[in-house]
Amino acid sequence: MIKEEIDSCVHPLDGGMAESDKEVELDATKAKVDKVRVENEKLKLLLSTFLTEYNSLQMHVSNVIRQQHEASMKLDDNGHEDLDVDISLTLGRSEQKISKKEEQVKKIIAENNSINNKEGSEKKIWAHGLGFWIQSFEDLDTNQTMMLDDVSREVKNKNVENKCLSSRKDVKTARNEDQHELLEEHEQPGLKKTRVCVKAPCEDPSINDGCQWRKYGQKTAKTNPLPRAYYRCSMSSNCPVRKQVQRCGEDDTSAYMTTYEGNHDHPLPMEATHMAAGTSAAASLLQSGASSSASLSHFFPFHHFSVSTTNSHPTVTLDLTQPNYDPNQLPNYPLSSSSLSFSSSGRPSPSKSHTLSFSGLRSQAPMNTY
DNA sequence: CGTCTTTGACCCGCGC
DNA sequence: GCGCGGGTCAAAGACG
Numbered sequence: 001m002i003k004e005e006i007d008s009c010v011h012p013l014d015g016g017m018a019e020s021d022k023e024v025e026l027d028a029t030k031a032k033v034d035k036v037r038v039e040n041e042k043l044k045l046l047l048s049t050f051l052t053e054y055n056s057l058q059m060h061v062s063n064v065i066r067q068q069h070e071a072s073m074k075l076d077d078n079g080h081e082d083l084d085v086d087i088s089l090t091l092g093r094s095e096q097k098i099s100k101k102e103e104q105v106k107k108i109i110a111e112n113n114s115i116n117n118k119e120g121s122e123k124k125i126w127a128h129g130l131g132f133w134i135q136s137f138e139d140l141d142t143n144q145t146m147m148l149d150d151v152s153r154e155v156k157n158k159n160v161e162n163k164c165l166s167s168r169k170d171v172k173t174a175r176n177e178d179q180h181e182l183l184e185e186h187e188q189p190g191l192k193k194t195r196v197c198v199k200a201p202c203e204d205p206s207i208n209d210g211c212q213w214r215k216y217g218q219k220t221a222k223t224n225p226l227p228r229a230y231y232r233c234s235m236s237s238n239c240p241v242r243k244q245v246q247r248c249g250e251d252d253t254s255a256y257m258t259t260y261e262g263n264h265d266h267p268l269p270m271e272a273t274h275m276a277a278g279t280s281a282a283a284s285l286l287q288s289g290a291s292s293s294a295s296l297s298h299f300f301p302f303h304h305f306s307v308s309t310t311n312s313h314p315t316v317t318l319d320l321t322q323p324n325y326d327p328n329q330l331p332n333y334p335l336s337s338s339s340l341s342f343s344s345s346g347r348p349s350p351s352k353s354h355t356l357s358f359s360g361l362r363s364q365a366p367m368n369t370y
Numbered sequence: 371c372g373t374c375t376t377t378g379a380c381c382c383g384c385g386c
Numbered sequence: 387g388c389g390c391g392g393g394t395c396a397a398a399g400a401c402g
Contacts, residue, residue, distance in 0.1 A: 215375060217394060230393070234374090244393095 197259045197317040199248060209258075210269045211235055213243060221246075236266040259315075 213231035220227045228246040233239040241262035248255040 214373090216396095218376075219392065219394095222391065228392090242393095 195259050195261050195315040197257055197315055199255055199257050199317065211241075211264075233262075233264060235268075236264070239265050 212234045214234035215229055215231050217230040218227050219230070224246065226247040228244055231243045231245065233241040233243075239262075241260065241264050243261070244257075244259040246257050246259075248257050
């Protein structure tokens with residue numbers, strides 16, 4: 001009432017019609033505000049539902065992981081050290097033989113976990129493919145991860161320091177010897193490093209998968225007139241990871257085949273861990289004997305892939321140019337939401353790059369959550 | 371000046 | 387043993 005009086009004083013020239021219009025307008029605005037409020041409440045409810053579902057999903061995943069862990073512990077009749085390290089998905093490695101370095105790392109993890117368990121905090125550390133160590137979503141302790149990386153680097157640096165070589169031939173021989181040692185140490189006899197090929201639809205060959213790559217060569221293969229580019233990981237001076245990028249064909253200029261080989265010896269950025277998760281999952285599946293398309297499609301329901309062994313190189317090929325998406329499969333894969341995304345950095349070529357990432361691959365490879 | 375790309379030469383494994 | 391082809395090296399140049 002007072003407000004109306006004030007309004008009539010402020011606008012003495014306005015007639016009764018103007019006042020009634022304003023009342024109508026006010027009512028309309030109030031109605032709009034109420035509507036927005038109701039929508040806001042609905043959104044809040046939706047958000048809380050999502051959060052609840054997310055938490056229950058997390059609990060479900062942790063339970064599954066715990067069950068797998070317990071099952072594997074039961075199967076272990078040797079009664080070794082009670083390690084909380086369950087999975088070591090490392091591209092191109094066999095889990096049959098564990099090197100001293102890995103034993104050292106596992107020992108550190110076990111010691112830390114025993115301490116942490118005393119404190120009532122349950123922690124697990126996962127060894128991811130492509131040489132990247134991560135921890136489960138239950139708790140994230142970067143100190144442990146860094147410690148693992150330090151151990152890894154320390155051992156590697158010592159190996160490098162021990163080599164005092166002069167001529168190029170000696171260096172090459174040493175390189176070959178190192179590779180041979182790695183083969184002997186980590187791989188089954190007669191089998192070379194596992195390769196993971198990713199055929200991706202992309203206009204630019206310089207796909208940014210999260211790592212920094214340095215081009216060290218380019219060749220034109222006889223079988224394919226289009227040049228093949230060779231890259232090595234430049235995030236670490238001694239990182240052995242290589243990748244080859246080759247256009248799939250003259251008539252298929254929008255697709256590139258990227259082949260990854262080796263294990264990173266340094267922490268990876270998040271985009272790279274997604275990629276590593278996908279590739280290492282594929283590699284570990286290959287090594288675990290999941291060679292049939294049927295068994296592999298269980299783990300990669302949304303994309304075509306194939307397995308081949310050429311020149312003793314076990315190779316998993318993920319074809320992301322042909323999505324194998326079937327909505328009917330969704331209920332069977334509650335934890336899967338395989339996706340591929342590209343994003344351009346906008347920088348001018350040749351620095352222009354695209355981001356390639358996987359997410360939610362359902363396999364032994366755990367999901368990264370940060 | 372440091373880093374990265376280009377490119378010809380070289381090395382090595384594999385098939386014949 | 388020889389030749390071929392894939393993979394790597396390293397010098398030179400480009401670039402920021």
